[in-house]
Amino acid sequence: MEEVQARAPGKIILSGEHAVVHGSTAVASSISLYTYVSLRFSTPSDNQDLLKLQLKDPALEFSWPITRIQQVLPESAAVLSSTPASCSVECAKSIAALVEELDIPEAKIGIASGISAFLWLYSSIQGFKPATVVVSSELPLGSGLGSSAAFCVAMAAALLAFTDSASLDVNQQDWQFFGEKELELVNRWAFEGEKIIHGKPSGIDNTVSSYGNIISFKSGNLTHMKSNVPLKMLITNTKVGRNTKALVAGVSERMLRHPDAMAFVFSAVDSISKELTSILKSPTPDELSVTEKEEKIEELMEMNQGLLQCMGVSHATIETVLRTTLKYKLASKLTGAGGGGCVLTLLPTLLSGTIIDKVITELESCGFQCIIAEIGGTGVEVKFGNSSS
Ligand SMILES: Nc1ncnc2c1ncn2[C@@H]1O[C@H](COP(=O)(O)OP(=O)(O)OP(=O)(O)O)[C@@H](O)[C@H]1O
Numbered sequence: 001m002e003e004v005q006a007r008a009p010g011k012i013i014l015s016g017e018h019a020v021v022h023g024s025t026a027v028a029s030s031i032s033l034y035t036y037v038s039l040r041f042s043t044p045s046d047n048q049d050l051l052k053l054q055l056k057d058p059a060l061e062f063s064w065p066i067t068r069i070q071q072v073l074p075e076s077a078a079v080l081s082s083t084p085a086s087c088s089v090e091c092a093k094s095i096a097a098l099v100e101e102l103d104i105p106e107a108k109i110g111i112a113s114g115i116s117a118f119l120w121l122y123s124s125i126q127g128f129k130p131a132t133v134v135v136s137s138e139l140p141l142g143s144g145l146g147s148s149a150a151f152c153v154a155m156a157a158a159l160l161a162f163t164d165s166a167s168l169d170v171n172q173q174d175w176q177f178f179g180e181k182e183l184e185l186v187n188r189w190a191f192e193g194e195k196i197i198h199g200k201p202s203g204i205d206n207t208v209s210s211y212g213n214i215i216s217f218k219s220g221n222l223t224h225m226k227s228n229v230p231l232k233m234l235i236t237n238t239k240v241g242r243n244t245k246a247l248v249a250g251v252s253e254r255m256l257r258h259p260d261a262m263a264f265v266f267s268a269v270d271s272i273s274k275e276l277t278s279i280l281k282s283p284t285p286d287e288l289s290v291t292e293k294e295e296k297i298e299e300l301m302e303m304n305q306g307l308l309q310c311m312g313v314s315h316a317t318i319e320t321v322l323r324t325t326l327k328y329k330l331a332s333k334l335t336g337a338g339g340g341g342c343v344l345t346l347l348p349t350l351l352s353g354t355i356i357d358k359v360i361t362e363l364e365s366c367g368f369q370c371i372i373a374e375i376g377g378t379g380v381e382v383k384f385g386n387s388s389s
């Protein structure tokens with residue numbers, strides 16, 4: 001049987017987005033919303049030499065003759081699946097040519113980077129085999145919940161599942177995790193995909209999607225942790241689309257214009273993330289200390305949001321969410337790249353359901369979409385057999 005499914009979670013960044021690209025510490029958590037990738041290799045009875053890609057979320061399908069891909073991407077055949085490699089500038093140009101041939105509708109042109117990442121990962125890990133790949137997601141795309149990372153992690157997992165690098169039980173029909181060494185390989189390949197979509201990613205998004213739970217991350221070094229505080233977050237999607245690559249580039253340009261001031265901003269974010277890490281890791285003996293910790297976390301979120309405004313990545317709709325939740329004495333901060341997208345609001349343990357309902361009603365009356373997702377769930381998993389099972 002030559003079919004496998006992979007699923008990888010989205011994420012929220014509790015502190016440190018953007019600054020993490022410049023070497024500060026960041027704290028991120030997986031959330032229980034997943035992207036699914038199914039991979040089925042063609043058999044001789046299929047009698048076709050196409051690589052097919054079905055993207056359920058933008059409702060688009062594409063296919064390429066394998067010979068066309070081989071003609072355009074000969075060098076990727078030299079890449080070993082056990083040695084993640086970046087897509088070279090020449091290769092990126094070749095892939096761009098393949099993607100331009102697709103005539104993607106202008107309104108959905110943002111998915112071009114995802115298709116490019118797919119072509120690089122597929123040809124590098126699996127070479128030139130006819131297959132059908134289907135992608136679907138519970139995550140809003142381009143909203144700050146790590147949809148690109150979940151896409152790349154689930155894709156890398158499905159592609160590696162059939163290689164010698166993966167120590168998996170192909171006869172097991174249930175969801176299963178990779179071994180530690182293989183999971184690192186999935187994460188490193190996903191990072192190569194994120195580079196194509198994000199431009200200059202820090203690696204925190206694909207790492208928390210690969211490993212799950214909560215991580216403290218600084219320049220590739222990570223600390224895995226489970227929160228000793230029962231963090232309950234309201235996620236408000238402003239539904240303002242934006243592009244992480246452009247927002248990350250904008251912060252780098254501001255840093256070049258104001259190097260000293262921005263260095264202090266990044267350093268302050270580093271301190272906030274380190275304090276948040278120690279709060280989350282410290283034991284919580286009783287309810288009082290939970291409330292005390294929640295108050296500290298709220299203050300850190302508020303301070304981080306102020307620094308994100310310094311970086312120029314807030315947005316009018318994000319400010320509307322901040323003002324609305326502040327009326328109820330709740331702390332909020334953007335999560336992910338900002339510029340629209342999603343905003344986190346901490347819901348303290350002692351907050352009444354009535355207040356939560358009022359906040360959600362007011363936010364949704366602004367046209368926003370609110371979800372309360374469990375945070376700190378599992379990382380990437382794979383399941384052999386067809387996706388209907
Ligand atoms: N399910 C999917 N199907 C197809 N393409 C996807 C999917 N999920 C993500 N992508 C690709 O990733 C892009 C969105 O990535 P982007 O980094 O801009 O947003 P995000 O990852 O949701 O937010 P953030 O990086 O701030 O967490 C899409 O435009 C598309 O190219």
Ligand SMILES: C[C@@](O)(CCO)CC(=O)[O-]
Pocket residue numbers: 013016017018019020021144146198200201202203204205244248335336337
């Ligand atoms: C904005 C950013 O810090 C997080 C995006 O979710 C980019 C990155 O770290 O790759």
Ligand SMILES: [Mg+2]
Pocket residue numbers: 146147148149198205244
């Ligand atoms: Mg992304």
